[in-house]
Amino acid sequence: MIEIQNIYKKFGENEVLKGISSTFEPGINNLIIGGSGSGKTTLLKCIVGLHEPTEGDVLFNGENFTDMGFEQRVPIRTHIGMLFQNSALFDSMTVEENIMFPLNLFTNQTRAEKRDRANFCLERVNLAGKNKLYPSELSGGMKKRVGIARAISMQPKYLFVDEPNSGLDPVTSILIDDLISELTVEYNMTTVVVTHDMNSVMGIGDHIVFLHQGKKWWEGSNKEIAHTDNKELNDFVFASRFMRAAKAKL
Template sequence: MIEIHNIHKTFNGNKVLDGISGNFESGKMNMLLGASGTGKSVLLKCIVGLVKPDIGSITYDGRIFANNKLDIKQEIRRKIGMLFQGSALFDSMTVNENVEFPLKMLTDMDRQERQERVEFCLKRVGLEKAGNKMPSELSGGMKKRVGIARAIAPHCTYLFCDEPNSGLDPLTAITIDELIKEITEEYNITTIVVTHDMNSVLEYGDNVMFLYKGKKLWEGHSSTIMDTHVKELNDFIFSNRLMRDAKKVEEIAEEERQEEGQRQEDDKNRNR
């Protein structure tokens, strides 16, 4: 579990994060939701240590991260996997070499152990035959899967995904979502996903935190997100016609259920 408490961050007098607190549980898809410029990526960078908060604390399974000793921070960092928005593969390296890179940097594995781990991770993401390909030979979805393989290669405990569906077609996006979900549950990883994709949120969001202008306005399970009374969240969710139509269908169905329940109750009363 990762816990954050009262996180504040200001850049050049601009308040980007304003007192954000929350818990991100292991084995679940924890999602940071919000429009562009709401502070999602900055919060993610604070959590992984790329940006230092002005105020606040971050703990990884009970261990303080930001202000701890260097060796403790390095130990935690070795357990962090990162899937970048653009996959961030090294163009001059093969797929095998890209996945092996963090193993060389972060582990004491010998060459044989690294090769076995690379083969395992590529097989896990369905790319066991792509090891000798260059990134330029891969589709967008394949690059994302290589990125996931590289992230989990060092046996990560914490996985951070920055807009994993960015630039993907709907079917490929679903495949990537399902893969991240499977890996999260299979290895009991604490996964945090930055997204503005409502399809991903509704289908896979075990815990969703909605940010608006640097503040946390709502947090909960995706099954309850369409029934909130938070105006800013509703404006975000129902900003397109499809979601508005889905909401109307849900409201009509609920009215019909209530009417049917009332009819059944009336029938019972008449038969007494």
Template sequence: MIEVRNISKSFKGHQVLKDVSATFEKGQTNLIIGQSGSGKTVLMKCLVGLYQADQGQVIYDDRVFSDMPEYERMNIRKEVGMLFQGGALFDSKTVEENVMFPLSMFTNQSFEEKLERVNFCLRRVNLENANKLHPSELSGGMIKRVAIARAISVNPRYLFCDEPNSGLDPRTAGVIDNLISEITEEYGMTTIVNTHDMNSVLQIGEKVVFIHEGNLWWTGDKQQVLKSENKELNKFIFASELTRRLKK
């Protein structure tokens, strides 16, 4: 479980997060939703330590991550996998080398053992026979899948996904969502997904946290999200014709 307590963050006097508190459950796909500019990416970067919050705490299973010095954070970071919006694959490395990278850095496995694990992870994301390709040779969906394979290669306890569906067609986006949900359940991870894709919310949102103008506005799950009376949430959820029809 990951918990945030009273997180606030400002940039040049502009307060982006205002006293946000939330819990993200283990073994569940937790979604942070909100409009562009609402503060969800900043919240995620505070969670993983890329930003230092001005105040408040980030707690990973009773370990207060936000108060730790950098060398102690390194130990928690080795339990973290992250899927970035653009994939963030290393351009100079092949798919195989990308997925093998965390294993080479943090395990003493032989090359054969690492290769076996790499092939397992690539099979898990349905990317057999892509080992020798470079990121520039992959489609958007394949990049996301390789990034997921890299993130799960060291069996992380926590998985963070920053807008995993951005730039993907609805079908591929659905494949990525299902993959994230399945591996979360399979490995019992605490998964946090940052998204503004309503399909993701309705498909995999076991817990949904709605951020509006830097405030925590609403929490619930995918069933409750359509029935909520929260005005701001409804404006966000039913912004498209499709969701309005769905509600009717």
């Protein structure tokens, strides 16, 4: 479980986050949504420690991550998996080497053990046998799946995903959403996904935090969105669906 308590974040005079609190439970899909500039990626970075909150606290299973120094954070960071928006694969490494990268950094496993783990992760994301390919030889959807395989290589308790469907076609997007959801339930991870894709929201949004102008504007499930009278959320949902429909006609 992850708790965020009254999170503020300023960059100079620009206050990006304004007192956001929420709880992200394990075994369900926790989504952070909002328009461009709403603060969703900044919030994600504050949770994982890539940004330090100006005020507020982030707790991992009751431990105050915000108050910890670098060395104190290492045990928690070894339980964090991260899928970046562009997958962030190393072009000079093979698929297998990319997946083994965090194992090389944080474990004392033998090379055979690390290769076995890489093979297991590749099988889990339906890419068995792709070990020796390079990122340049992969489609966008395959890169995302390799990124997921790397993110779960350390058997994380916490999985953070930034815009998993960016640049993907609708069919591949659904496959990625389903894979993230399956892994979340299977490993009982606390998964936090930043997205602006309403297909993802309606498909896997067990718990949704909607940000607007740096504030938590609405919180609920995908089943509750259809019945909300929150104007800004309704505007966001309508605009997202309208843009998808317009693009589909082009």
